[in-house]
Amino acid sequence: xxxxxxxxxxxxxxxxxxxxxxxxxxxxxxxxxxxxxxxxxxxxxxxxxxxxxxxxxxxxxxxxxxxxxxxxxxxxxxxxxxxxxxxxxxxxxxxxxxxxxxxxxxxxxxxxxxxxxxxxxxxxxxxxxxxxxxxxxxxxxxxxxxxxxxxxxxxxxxxxxxxxxxxxxxxxxxxxxxxxxxxxxxxxxxxxxxxxxxxxxxxxxxxxxxxxxxxxxxxxxxxxxxxxxxxxxxxxxxxxxxxxxxxxxxxxxxxxxxxxxxxxxxxxxxxxxxxxxxxxxxxxxxxxxxxxxxxxxxxxxxxxxxxxxxxxxxxxxxxxxxxxxxxxxxxxxxxxxxxxxxxxxxxxxxxxxxxxxxxxxxxxxxxxxxxxxxxxxxxxxxxxxxxxxxxxxxxxxxxxxxxxxxxxxxxxxxxxxxxxxxxxxxxxxxxxxxxxxxxxxxxxxxxxxxxxxxxxxxxxxxxxxxxxxxxxxxxxxxxxxxxxxxxx
Amino acid sequence: xxxxxxxxxxxxxxxxxxxxxxxxxxxxxxxxxxxxxxxxxxxxxxxxxxxxxxxxxxxxxxxxxxxxxxxxxxxxxxxxxxxxxxxxxxxxxxxxxxxxxxxxxxxxxxxxxxxxxxxxxxxxxxxxxxxxxxxxxxxxxxxxxxxxxxxxxxxxxxxxxxxxxxxxxxxxxxxxxxxxxxxxxxxxxxxxxxxxxxxxxxxxxxxxxxxxxxxxxxxxxxxxxxxxxxxxxxxxxxxxxxxxxxxxxxxxxxxxxxxxxxxxxxxxxxxxxxxxxxxxxxxxxxxxxxxxxxxxxxxxxxxxxxxxxxxxxxxxxxxxxxxxxxxxxxxxxxxxxxxxxxxxxxxxxxxxxxxxxxxxxxxxxxxxxxxxxxxxxxxxxxxxxxxxxxxxxxxxxxxxxxxxxxxxxxxxxxxxxxxxxxxxxxxxxxxxxxxxxxxxxxxxxxxxxxxxxxxxxxxxxxxxxxxxxxxxxxxxxxxxxxxxxxxx
Numbered sequence: 001x002x003x004x005x006x007x008x009x010x011x012x013x014x015x016x017x018x019x020x021x022x023x024x025x026x027x028x029x030x031x032x033x034x035x036x037x038x039x040x041x042x043x044x045x046x047x048x049x050x051x052x053x054x055x056x057x058x059x060x061x062x063x064x065x066x067x068x069x070x071x072x073x074x075x076x077x078x079x080x081x082x083x084x085x086x087x088x089x090x091x092x093x094x095x096x097x098x099x100x101x102x103x104x105x106x107x108x109x110x111x112x113x114x115x116x117x118x119x120x121x122x123x124x125x126x127x128x129x130x131x132x133x134x135x136x137x138x139x140x141x142x143x144x145x146x147x148x149x150x151x152x153x154x155x156x157x158x159x160x161x162x163x164x165x166x167x168x169x170x171x172x173x174x175x176x177x178x179x180x181x182x183x184x185x186x187x188x189x190x191x192x193x194x195x196x197x198x199x200x201x202x203x204x205x206x207x208x209x210x211x212x213x214x215x216x217x218x219x220x221x222x223x224x225x226x227x228x229x230x231x232x233x234x235x236x237x238x239x240x241x242x243x244x245x246x247x248x249x250x251x252x253x254x255x256x257x258x259x260x261x262x263x264x265x266x267x268x269x270x271x272x273x274x275x276x277x278x279x280x281x282x283x284x285x286x287x288x289x290x291x292x293x294x295x296x297x298x299x300x301x302x303x304x305x306x307x308x309x310x311x312x313x314x315x316x317x318x319x320x321x322x323x324x325x326x327x328x329x330x331x332x333x334x335x336x337x338x339x340x341x342x343x344x345x346x347x348x349x350x351x352x353x354x355x356x357x358x359x360x361x362x363x364x365x366x367x368x369x370x371x372x373x374x375x376x377x378x379x380x381x382x383x384x385x386x387x388x389x390x391x392x393x394x395x396x397x398x399x400x401x402x403x404x405x406x407x408x409x410x411x412x413x414x415x416x417x418x419x420x421x422x423x424x425x426x427x428x429x430x431x432x433x434x435x436x437x438x439x440x441x442x443x444x445x446x447x448x449x450x451x452x453x454x455x456x457x458x459x460x461x462x463x464x465x466x467x468x469x470x471x472x473x474x475x476x477x478x479x480x481x482x483x484x485x486x487x488x
Numbered sequence: 489x490x491x492x493x494x495x496x497x498x499x500x501x502x503x504x505x506x507x508x509x510x511x512x513x514x515x516x517x518x519x520x521x522x523x524x525x526x527x528x529x530x531x532x533x534x535x536x537x538x539x540x541x542x543x544x545x546x547x548x549x550x551x552x553x554x555x556x557x558x559x560x561x562x563x564x565x566x567x568x569x570x571x572x573x574x575x576x577x578x579x580x581x582x583x584x585x586x587x588x589x590x591x592x593x594x595x596x597x598x599x600x601x602x603x604x605x606x607x608x609x610x611x612x613x614x615x616x617x618x619x620x621x622x623x624x625x626x627x628x629x630x631x632x633x634x635x636x637x638x639x640x641x642x643x644x645x646x647x648x649x650x651x652x653x654x655x656x657x658x659x660x661x662x663x664x665x666x667x668x669x670x671x672x673x674x675x676x677x678x679x680x681x682x683x684x685x686x687x688x689x690x691x692x693x694x695x696x697x698x699x700x701x702x703x704x705x706x707x708x709x710x711x712x713x714x715x716x717x718x719x720x721x722x723x724x725x726x727x728x729x730x731x732x733x734x735x736x737x738x739x740x741x742x743x744x745x746x747x748x749x750x751x752x753x754x755x756x757x758x759x760x761x762x763x764x765x766x767x768x769x770x771x772x773x774x775x776x777x778x779x780x781x782x783x784x785x786x787x788x789x790x791x792x793x794x795x796x797x798x799x800x801x802x803x804x805x806x807x808x809x810x811x812x813x814x815x816x817x818x819x820x821x822x823x824x825x826x827x828x829x830x831x832x833x834x835x836x837x838x839x840x841x842x843x844x845x846x847x848x849x850x851x852x853x854x855x856x857x858x859x860x861x862x863x864x865x866x867x868x869x870x871x872x873x874x875x876x877x878x879x880x881x882x883x884x885x886x887x888x889x890x891x892x893x894x895x896x897x898x899x900x901x902x903x904x905x906x907x908x909x910x911x912x913x914x915x916x917x918x919x920x921x922x923x924x925x926x927x928x929x930x931x932x933x934x935x936x937x938x939x940x941x942x943x944x945x946x947x948x949x950x951x952x953x954x955x956x957x958x959x960x961x962x963x964x965x966x967x968x969x970x971x972x973x974x975x976x
Binding site: 191192194195196197207208211214215218219265266269270271272273274275276406407410412413417418421425428429434435436437438439441442446447448449451452453455456 | 679680682683684685695696699702703706707753754757758759760761762763764894895898900901905906909913916917922923924925926927929930934935936937939940941943944
């Protein structure tokens with residue numbers, strides 16, 4: 001095959017553009033989640049800004065990463081809360097320690113969920129302040145109402161964005177990495193997940209499972225569903241109170257027009273999904289800018305044993321580092337953002353996962369042959385060195401990382417452009433109802449056809465009963481006639 | 489909202505293009521199906537040609553629509569067959585008459601499938617000649633082998649394209665409108681179809697079903713599966729013989745890299761699908777060229793009662809007619825190509841469906857409020873007039889047709905460009921394995937987790953048995969001790 005650029009390509013493309021991509025300028029309201037989640041949504045709102053949309057971020061008065069840069073045209077609406085930034089820090093620290101001490105395995109599952117339940121209570125107390133800070137704040141609500149917003153984009157890890165949208169009477173959509181066992185995506189978004197080859201989030205399983213792994217996976221789904229739905233009780237009451245009618249968190253979340261999922265098929269195992277799910281993983285990635293030399297980011301005290309070839313920096317741009325031609329491997333805690341930067345630049349990984357989706361993320365990269373895992377609880381410097389040597393010296397790791405990179409770069413439309421396309425689509429059409437599956441109108445037993453199956457079984461049972469009765473009746477008649485004949 | 493064109497839009501787009509859309513010129517082998525199916529694939533191969541790919545069509549010596557225009561750069565490889573063009577015509581006529589006399593309803597289903605079985609035998613005899621004409625033709629196979637093809641694109645309604653690709657050692661992909669009850673898509677492609685809201689093809693149901701409709705739909709799936717899989721017996725033997733190992737038609741079809749489905753969410757009810765399914769409905773549609781006046785295509789004898797405002801033409805370009813600003817309604821037999829031209833131009837329809845997917849297609853358009861149906865067996869001129877008056881005079885029909893049109897035109901990438909993108913992707917990467925679900929590696933009982941469920945039920949039964957035994961034993965011990973004590 002020869003690589004050439006067809007002559008008419010640009011003309012065709014510009015023509016497509018004129019026909020379908022007339023862009024509107026509108027008003028977008030953002031409901032973010034703090035921490036690394038913010039980095040992701042920030043890229044979207046910068047792109048929205050570049051496309052002349054007005055963007056307003058609704059964020060609490062106590063944030064860690066979320067902030068307005070002085071030269072940014074993004075508006076901020078501050079939600080007054082009484083908790084402190086240090087509460088968030090301590091919450092995240094507890095979360096990490098939970099995973100380090102009780103990383104969920106079949107043996108530690110009970111302890112893990114017991115501890116997670118306590119954290120869930122803290123999370124509820126923090127999140128409810130954010131909700132009340134908007135919904136019980138008539139001045140803020142009036143200001144938002146006047147803002148003339150066309151769409152609200154929410155990271156649903158911070159709950160209530162959907163409620164704000166419903167109160168403002170505007171469509172909303174989500175940006176989401178995952179929920180445990182996909183409980184939210186499955187129950188609220190109606191995405192199917194066959195337990196036979198779709199591993200439950202947090203299970204660290206892949207799409208190639210042994211029988212015992214399939215047993216574990218099949219149990220994981222209802223177990224995590226049960227646990228997470230039990231956490232939702234308080235939210236169901238809150239949502240019903242705010243909307244003034246009996247409803248649930250899940251029913252309300254199901255009204256999202258589009259779910260922007262922050263992964264893609266370079267990372268995910270192929271699985272069924274729905275037309276209103278768009279996989280936009282790596283939307284924050286971009287080509288690297290040049291770097292001067294070898295680098296090391298380190299904030300603590302300089303170790304006495306530091307080698308002459310290692311330099312310490314307080315902060316360096318990770319993306320530019322990964323895109324440097326000499327970047328041979330990436331030692332990572334396995335956050336989705338970092339993993340996507342490694343995929344984008346085709347760098348093999350040594351994963352030292354800590355919490356949340358990180359063990360799962362590394363399990364994905366291991367299964368695709370682009371990473372080696374090191375256990376944070378047990379690792380020695382020899383383990384780390386051996387893992388590093390493996391991913392650097394065994395060519396398959398680099399080859400697989402490059403293969404994922406090629407998949408990532410070879411999409412009809414780049415992830416960020418797709419994300420923004422669907423935000424603009426919802427603005428142009430005031431929703432995306434044509435992508436909404438009718439599954440949302442069914443009860444759980446209708447969805448699984450249990451009523452139909454019950455009815456059909458009843459029909460079969462009735463038929464068997466009637467046939468048996470008829471046979472017995474005929475037989476008795478026959479015997480009776482026989483006896484009569486004998487007597488005669 | 490104001491409509492403007494952001495300044496940096498073109499730059500951004502050209503940049504994307506440079507990064508990801510380096511186009512290869514390669515060799516594409518086409519395995520078409522005759523009749524209206526050809527019109528669809530023809531548009532794809534013209535586009536492939538425009539993008540500097542070399543295209544070769546493998547077609548039988550007896551075709552109806554498939555032909556090479558003198559100025560076309562497309563190569564044709566002719567498969568010698570002994571049947572005549574008239575056999576195909578008569579097969580299609582029989583197919584139409586089957587539907588007219590036995591359109592499948594719960595009452596006529598048995599007669600319908602009995603007659604369809606006979607047609608299936610005729611079809612097998614025709615199709616097997618095409619297969620043998622290639623696979624048992626060493627000169628043709630050697631020529632194809634020398635052709636250095638990068639991918640084979642098959643319309644799987646004509647069977648064997650996949651076999652030819654496997655024999656040539658090249659990846660293959662499908663272009664498909666539907667198979668009855670999605671048997672092929674579900675069993676061979678592994679696409680899920682919950683019976684509660686995904687209507688079985690040929691059922692004329694929608695995604696909003698009553699209880700009795702859901703019962704009908706739930707029965708439709710296994711019934712049509714059973715019937716179609718019984719037709720496949722002969723093919724399974726043929727495929728096993730050709731590949732020299734035990735295999736099935738379905739297993740072989742499951743190796744398709746990508747399934748290009750010729751519908752989109754303007755037409756389909758939202759349903760689950762898989763990453764290697766791409767919905768490219770309406771890829772043949774294009775802006776209309778101007779027309780001079782009112783028109784009527786009619787091949788028969790001119791009726792004496794013809795009005796002064798009606799002109800007869802032997803052939804007119806349907807797309808240009810539908811795109812004419814004065815086109816108020818479209819009387820159609822409901823073929824997918826025509827329906828998409830109506831959607832593209834936003835013209836409401838009067839549907840007079842005849843056979844195959846046509847009744848289903850009209851059911852979809854009715855459900856979306858863009859069509860009225862007239863029964864071909866019972867219709868009078870008054871019925872047709874009344875239907876026409878309805879779609880012209882009731883504004884909702886035009887509004888809904890325009891809504892579908894807006895959905896159709898507002899996609900991140902146009903259907904034809906997406907279809908060609910994925911063909912080129914498969915050429916660039918020698919497949920698209922990263923989109924292939926692991927469901928293909930499972931048996932049917934593993935896929936449905938029946939072995940896991942059986943195992944878990946056995947565990948529960950064993951636990952209940954053991955607990956009961958323990959209780960009984962303890963009770964007996966207790967009773968024994970009691971009696972002993974009494975005696976003492």
